[in-house]
Amino acid sequence: MRQAVGRRHGAVWAAMSLAAALLAGCGGGSGGLTAAPGGGSPAPVVPNPGPGPSAPEVSLAGLKFWVGEQGPSGETAFSGPQQQPFLCLTSLSNLGEPIVDNQDGIGQPVYQVPGNTASPLLGYSKRCGVKTQVRYFYYTGSDFAAFDPATQFVTPPANLQRVRINGADLPFVVRVEAGTINRFSYSVAMLAPFAESTATPKDLDNSVWNQKMVYWMRGGVGVGHQQGKAMWFGGLWGEEKPVMPRLLEQGYAVVSSSGNETGVHYNVRLAEETAVMVKEHFVQTYGKPKYTVAMGISGGAVQQYLFAQNRPKGLFDAGVPIQSYPDMVTQAIYVSDCSLLEQYFKDEVALNAGSMWATWTNRTLVEGLSTSATKTNKFLGGAGSSECIEGWGTAAPGVINPVFTDPAYQATANALGWPTAFTNVKWTHWNDLANIYGTDARGYAPIPVDNVGVQYGLKALKDGFITADEFLRINACAGSWKEQDEYLTWLMPPADPFDSRNMRRSADCRTGAGTPAPRRSGSLKAMNIAYTAGQVFTGKSLDIPLIDLRPWKEDQLDMHNSRQSFSERARLAAGGGNQANQVIWFTGETSTTGVATRAMDALSILDAYLTTGTRPARFTDQCFTNAGQTIAAGSQVWNGILDNRPAGACTQSYKVYSSPRMVAGDSFRGDMFKCALKPVATALADGTYGATDPFSTAEKTWLNKVFAAGVCDYSKPDVGRPAGV
Structure with a gap:
């Protein structure tokens, strides 16, 4: 386990652990404060309806998109008002700067020179969106490294491992699609041992996909206000490095989202919505898998129990919860x-x-x-x-403790050019879910x-x-x-x-x-x-x-x-x-x-x-x-x-x-x-x-x-x- 934002597979509960990883770009989350433009004091809000016949269904609109296009990340009826302030960490995921989506002072400021407040202000990003992109990685035997398919299929790296597929000895190369859905960074990883075109999804060579999906979910305990990092583009955790090669060499597609990392946030309703949307994007892009098995440690295990309860049948078909808790x-x-x-x-x-x-x-x-x-x-x-x-x-x-803020959170906000971001944040789990629990006139959620x-x-x-x-x-x-x-x-x-x-x-x-x-x-x-x-x-x-x-x-x-x-x-x-x-x-x-x-x-x-x-x-x-x-x-x-x-x-x-x-x-x-x-x-x-x-x-x-x-x-x-x- 490491000290990272919302420390990974263990419910770290410590703001100091959560924030430490923010600087490493590994944690944080979303919830649902309604904030004044630019991150002012949250207004009192009424809780969203819970699961049941009266609850709105997850919207599946806009989930068919590809490289160069953005996934949907707007406010939804299912999860309610989007939390502000909300740090966009796409740059820490190596996805680039977030796209400007408003000039109204809502969300993270985006500067011509990233984080440099002396450079021209281009606008604000409240949705933290980026354009979808595809990159390749190869397995070194202990980790994954960047792979250039244009040259390295011909001249492979010396430490590129091989994988046996249907009797053939093939290069262990992985294609990863990454972008943003529901304000979080998602990824889709599949074995791709052949040169291919990425012009459209139909041009991809998915011949070694076993037609099955593993939805990987990360742990930790986050108290919100950040996007988190994408897997692969943003790196793999220590416990993931021995698992991912085994999943991929068997032909599984591995799907993930920072919205399903509880070190980013612990809003189970928002996480459920994100998982539904990311899976639907996969179905519309690659086809419906024969089945989907959830896997994850700690908070990644909690989500399996709660999603199975709140959304019986349809999202996941089975699960391997590791180091589980019933809920947070x-x-x-x-x-x-x-x-x-x-x-x-x-x-x-x-x-x-x-x-x-x-x-x-x-x-x-x-x-x-x-x-x-x-x-x-x-x-x-x-x-x-x-x-x-x-x-x-x-x-x-x-x-x-609503007033305890680790300096690392502020340091991250400063580095992103948003020094006033956390001025009025109340750092509790319940305030992170204020759009569910509601708040009083002073902005405190009940605990x-x-x-x-x-x-x-x-x-x-x-x-x-x-x-x-x-x-x-x-x-x-x-x-x-x-x-x-x-x-x-x-x-x-x-x-x-x-x-x-x-x-x-x-x-x-x-x-x-x-x-x-x-x-x-x-x-x-x-x-x-x-x-x-x-x-x-x-x-x-x-x-x-x-x-x-x-x-x-x-x-x-x-x-x-x-x-x-x-x-x-x-x-x-x-x-x-x-x-x-x-x-x-x-x-x-x-x-x-x-x-x-x-x-x-x-x-x-x-x-x-x-x-x-x-x-x-x-x-x-x-x-x-x-x-x-x-x-x-x-x-x-x-x-x-x-x-x-x-x-x-x-x-x-x-x-x-x-x-x-x-x-x-x-x-x-x-x-x-x-x-x-x-x-x-x-x-x-x-x-x-x-x-x-x-x-x-x-x-x-x-x-x-x-x-x-x-x-x-x-x-x-x-x-x-x-x-x-």
Whole structure:
């Protein structure tokens, strides 16, 4: 994984990671603020309708175009108002400067000398469009390099690899079409081992295309306001380099768009529309493929689950989600707890060096996530850290803090000649999707982050690993996040590693005589809209086969924690979706080459499934060793995770962790935005704290003080979920 704008295949959540890659030209995104010309303050907007009969369909107009022509990139009824400011990164994709499309001050200024504000201003680009172009690349054995078909078919480069097609040994040359659709940079890559004309699509030699398509989607977590980079013209990521040659040598067409990179944006509705448009352009240009299989890592996997739910049948026919999450917004439920808890542990250790929290592995008791006694801590230094820090430590400032802007974003805007671009941007995930969530009169989108009634460490208390006194201190001192208009910019580590200046805390929370830190009640409107706008995977629908592939990285404290695959399965079970369409593979192969090998194995099984219409025997739950050998396969291998049966062979081989909310009593689904509450007296009487009451009389008084509004009743539905969804 690399630090790039919206860091690639992992939901990096950090604005600093997102912006760092902006300068490298690798991230960022779109959403939907309605802005004044030139990037002024956004006006309040009403949310777009979500999926359903009343929602407008994706427009397919203007998608038949070719070299020298532009793809459609105007505002649509489906995704709503286009976000401004919006950085055009076509130059960083090696596609050239964006085309001027207005003289009204809307969008990125385009200068005669790119980025030089002293040169004549040519106009503005609000659509970031470029003319479509075709280039060729050849495979060197480790990467792809530019190829000149006019000369190098005759005099090939010394390191040009060969590929065996239908018994013939051919030069490994790839044709890539690239341009813009829906304001994002797209690409279409196909093996092209023969000299050909590109005058029209009919002149292309597609004789080695196997008539099948792979739609590749990238990961990361972006908070918008940029276009992202095209694959191929803008380069390949490390994990793509071992996959692309294998796909292409088998004859697959590989299609992608920066609009389907979640490091660019996390507006699933906009991403869905973009995928529909890009695929339709492919169909109109090259012909309808026999089938389309989606592939992608992290956010690229999230899109597969959500597109399968929101657009059943027709867009993708199958998928290989790698290191998946069910969706982005329900990750924020537990990730928002991480810094609150780590700040508490930091304070406790500072007050008492002998605190149990000085032993890093003890933190799993309350955080649920993996910890390590030996890993060097990226925030605090020294030995010992947690997934909460290594994986999610920048989540709160990167996704929740509206005023934190990494300098790299501004540096990019400066380099593009647009120094005032980000003056009024509110850097949150929900403001990035303001055309879905709406905004208040001050321009803030509502956010669903809520921890009222959450009893952190409840399972540890019941199991006897922490005392009642420690349980009460955690819950009295954990606090919550402030409201959006109260935020200050993040003082990056080591100054304020967990963004504590933006927490609601209490200086005297550690005894029953003190004042508990307040909790935060999230916006029911935001929760409702997240569901109705298709941003949450509910498990009600999964009409295509998916092989959910996960390299096990818990010992690395990687954010792609292992329980996510089972959260998806639990949601399918609760929602009535087709559980038989999801199989789960874990592997100890964590190298990019190892994961690529397993992904191609999964693709071969899906190919057989789609070609024959018959479910292959290997389309089943499996787990593999570090060397790629099968440990076990079959419907029983994951027993003991979502049921009380004896642990299956894969369950025994790979430890599955949980989350702060799950050890507080929530289910494995991990989709409870806001719990229903019950009185403390009811909890004391109904066994919430175990068969034996762990509290003294004084501690019960303290418990009632901490949870004056009541505690979570996880036996009841999510208060934030609309009826019937």
